[in-house]
C-alpha cells in the first residue's frame with residue numbers, strides 16, 4: 001500500500017473521528033445544559049457538605065409533602081432524610097452539590113438551602129421573665145431556661161417608642177442616643193417607660209433576647225405627649241427603670 005493511499009485512508013479516518021467527536025461534544029453540550037439553580041447559604045464556614053433542605057413552592061399536607069419529597073429525591077437516587085410540614089413545606093436529603101443545584105431549578109421547588117452547623121452559646125437559667133423562657137422552645141411545659149445560639153453582636157436595633165432610659169444598668173454602654181420627636185432636640189430619653197420595656201426585651205443584658213454587644217439607638221415619641229419635666233427636676237428624682245416584662249399565661 002502506497003503512502004498516498006495510507007494518507008487518504010488516514011485523512012478519511014480523521015474526518016470520521018472528527019465527526020464522531022463533534023457528535024459526542026454536541027451530546028455532552030445538551031447534557032450540560034440541564035437547568036441549575038442557586039444553593040442558598042453555600043460555602044459558609046458552618047455549611048455541612050452534601051446536606052440540603054429543599055423548600056417546596058406549594059403548601060401541601062404532610063402526605064403530599066412526603067410524596068413530592070420522595071419523587072424529587074428519587075430523581076437523583078437519594079433518600080429523604082426528613083420531611084417538614086409546619087413552618088415550611090419541604091424536606092432534607094444528602095446529595096451531591098450538582099444534584100442540589102438541579103433540585104433548586106425544579107419548578108416544584110422554591111429554594112434549596114445548605115444545612116448549617118449551629119451550637120448553643122449559653123443558657124440563662126432561671127429566667128427573669130416568661131417571655132425569655134417561652135421563646136427558645138416550641139413545646140410546653142416551660143423549663144425555666146433560655147438558651148441562645150447568638151449574642152447578636154453584629155446587630156443594631158432601632159427602638160421607636162417612648163424613648164429609652166439611657167442610664168439603665170441593663171443596657172450598659174450599648175445604647176446610643178436617638179431622635180426625639182416630643183421635645184425636639186432631646187436625646188430620646190424615656191419619659192413614659194414603655195420604650196425602656198421594649199428595649200429591655202430586645203437587648204437588655206438580663207431581660208433581653210440579644211444580650212452581648214448588640215447596640216441600639218432609640219427614637220422617642222410618646223402617645224400621651226406629656227410635657228417633659230425640667231432637667232433639674234428629672235436629675236433629682238430619676239432612677240433607673242427596670243424593664244417591665246408582663247407575664248403571660250402558659
Ligand SMILES: [Ca+2]
Pocket residue numbers: 132133134135136137142143144145146147
Ligand atoms: Ca425555655
